[in-house]
Amino acid sequence: MLTAEENETLTRTGPDTLMGRVMRSYWQPALLAREVQEPGGPPVRVKILGEEFIAFRDTEGQAGLIDPRCPHRGADLFFGRNEKGGLRCAYHGWQFATSGACIDIPTSPPDIGARIKPKAAIRSLPVAERGDIIWAWMGATAPEPFPQLEFTTVPAANRYVSKKLQQCNWAQAVEGGLDTAHFSYLHAGIRDDERISMLAAGPKPNPLATGQNEPPQIASFRWMIEDSMPRFSVFDHDAGFLICAARKTDDDSQYWRCTQFLMPNHSLAPGSWPGGLQQGQTWVPIDDHHCWIYCFAWYPDRPMADDERRRLSRGFGIFAEIDQGFVPVRRRENLYLLDRHKQKTSAFTGIDGISEQDAAIADSQGYIHDRTRELLGQTDLGVVKFRRTVLAGADAVKAGHAPRGARSPAAYAVHSGDLITAAGEELAGVLPTRFPHLEAAPHHR
Ligand code: FES
Ligand SMILES: [Fe+2]
Structure with missing residues (x-):
């Protein structure tokens, strides 16, 4: 539970807010690189942390994010023409480079134009193109090094x-990503009126899903359904924290799902084993009632097969089934295509898709979840830890300091994932082997 004031601090991210300043202390995803793929192609509107920009890629291939207002008479540069050198305003032809510099004023004689140009420069954000995303630096200070x-x-x-x-x-959506306890219900399937793993709820049950030869990658889905009271251990590090949730297995060993939270708005999902697919999400406020969730999946050591990429692009796991504008097909306006018959017979929510189930329930908490009215329990530790960590970031910026991780780019080179500890084995002892990137021993909290 938070006070009303803490809830405001956590959830408000506009330019003049504390959390807005926290967010602006880090590089933020602004759009996918493929949204402005073609050099000299069409500009697109971008809204991030309550501020509006125009993104475009110039004819040389450089991406830019500039203020949407033309300084001449305020026309919207979205309507501009992308020409050699930059975006030309559709009203009277003033032209702007990705740097925000005004490079042509065809309405004035050259001597007068030369005097106006410096005054006509518009705001532009420093950008970095990494991981198929165009990231923006929105802070008032010089950009920090890019997180690894x-x-x-x-x-x-x-x-x-x-x-x-x-x-x-954004914040309640992040909380959903850190709340592993919900897997036992929100993502459960139903068969013969019993909760089962969704993995076994499909039309063709996996033949390995029961019995002695069941590998942990399959059995783990069942363990998540069977043990709805995971026990947590949290390890702080320089970019955030690793939170590990233990569930009972079929013997005395423990099944751990370890999730990374990285300041201020990234999470790396559990559900991977050594050599397997890694997945993560970054929640970027558009305004305080909407956010973009950037979803990324990767293999550390090998290429991804085309059919796997295709499967993710159609909606799988953390990836939603989306339309051309990246809006989920199952969303607020259509009640996520909730099917009450399915809810009785095959899926606990009656909603198709893990991502859509997460989205529906986070939306259902209200546009801004009222955290003054909650009854938290021991399985909500990840949620509590997230709030404490980002609110500490707000305290830091208030005191004039950089929040955690903002100046520790190497601390972001971490993994999440699953592991099993034998009976009596300490998790802290196993972690350095399973997660060798945790160079210094993490501090147990
Ligand atoms: S309003 Fe843009 S050039 Fe006149
Ligand atoms: Fe979920």
């Missing part, structure tokens, strides 16, 4: 990156 998120450093052939609209405040 692994999906941005592997070859493009190893990854798939997309985004999806979420129709609620």
Whole structure:
């Protein structure tokens, strides 16, 4: 539970807010690189942290994010023409480079134009193109070094990156990503009126889904359904924290799902085993009632097959089924195509898709979840830890300091994933082997 004031601090991200300043202390995804793929192609509107910009790629291939208002008479540069050198306003032809510099004023004689040009420069954001995303620096200070998120450093052939609209405040959507306890219900399937793993709920049950030969990659889905009271351990590090949730297995060993939260708005999802697919999400406020969730999946050591990339692009796991504008097909306006018959017979929610189930329930908390009215329990530890960590960031910027991780780019080169500890084995002892990137021993909290 938070006070009303804490809830305001956590959820408001406009330019003059504390959390807005926290967000602006880090590089933020502004749009997918493929949204402005073609040099000299059409500009697109971008809204991020309550501020509006025009994104375009100039004829040389450089991406830029500039203020949408032409300084001449305020026309919207979205209507501009993308020409050699930059975007030309459709009203009287003033032209702007990706740097925001006004480079041509055809309405004035050259001597007068030369005097006006410096005054006509418009705001432009520093950009970095990494991991198939165009990132923006929105802070008032010079950009910090780019965080070494692994999906941005592997070859493009190893990854798939997309985004999806979420129709609620960013913070409750992040909380959903850190709340592993909901897997036992929200993502459960139904058969013969019993909750089962969704993996076994499909039309063709996996023959390995029961019995002695069941590998942990399959059995883990069942363990998540069977044990709805996971127990948590949290390890702080320089960019955020690793939160591990233990569930009972079929013997005395423990099944752990370890999730990374990285300041201020990234999470790396559990559900991967060594050599397997890594997945993560970044929640970027559009305004305080909507966010873009950037979704990335990658193999650290090998290319992704085309059919796997295709499967993710159609909606799978954290990837939603989306339309051309990255809006989920199942969304607020159509009640996520909730099917009450399905809810009785095959899926606990009656909604298709893990991502859509997450989205529906986060939206259902309201556009901004009222955290003054909650009854939190021990399985909500990840949620509580997230709030404490980002609110500490707000305290830091208030005191004039950089929030955690903002100046520690190497601390972002981490993994999440699953592991099993034998009976009596300490998690902290196993972590350095399973997650060798945790160079210094993490601090147990
Ligand atoms: S309003 Fe843009 S050139 Fe006149
Ligand atoms: Fe979920």
